[in-house]
């Protein structure tokens with residue numbers, strides 16, 4: 759299960775075509791939030807379209823290493839995920855408190 763707190767705040771570091779992000783959004787309540795990053799222009803275009811459809815979602819161009827720029831200052835995260843390659847599993851890392 760990707761989302762244990764439907765009201766929580768999540769981060770998808772490798773948005774890609776948005777498959778994992780959509781799964782997360784499907785599990786979020788109206789007050790949950792999902793932030794994402796990707797470096798690929800095509801991924802960003804898909805993410806921008808998703809932003810228009812879903813106010814709980816926001817994507818920022820760049821690396822997940824720049825997570826501090828993708829999240830509001832001081833934002834706590836419930837969990838984050840990223841996908842290293844298509845043949846590896848995605849990872850969902852719960853965090854007790856991540857303050858940026």
Ligand SMILES: C[S@@+](CC[C@H](N)C(=O)[O-])C[C@H]1O[C@@H](n2cnc3c(N)ncnc32)[C@H](O)[C@@H]1O
Nearest residue numbers: 772773774775776777778796797798821822841
């Ligand atoms: C396998 S795809 C992700 C698939 C995605 N989870 C989905 O459900 O569609 C990997 C993505 O990671 C992105 N990527 C690679 N290195 C990155 C980095 N350092 N920061 C952010 N995104 C990165 C690529 O542009 C690509 O879109």
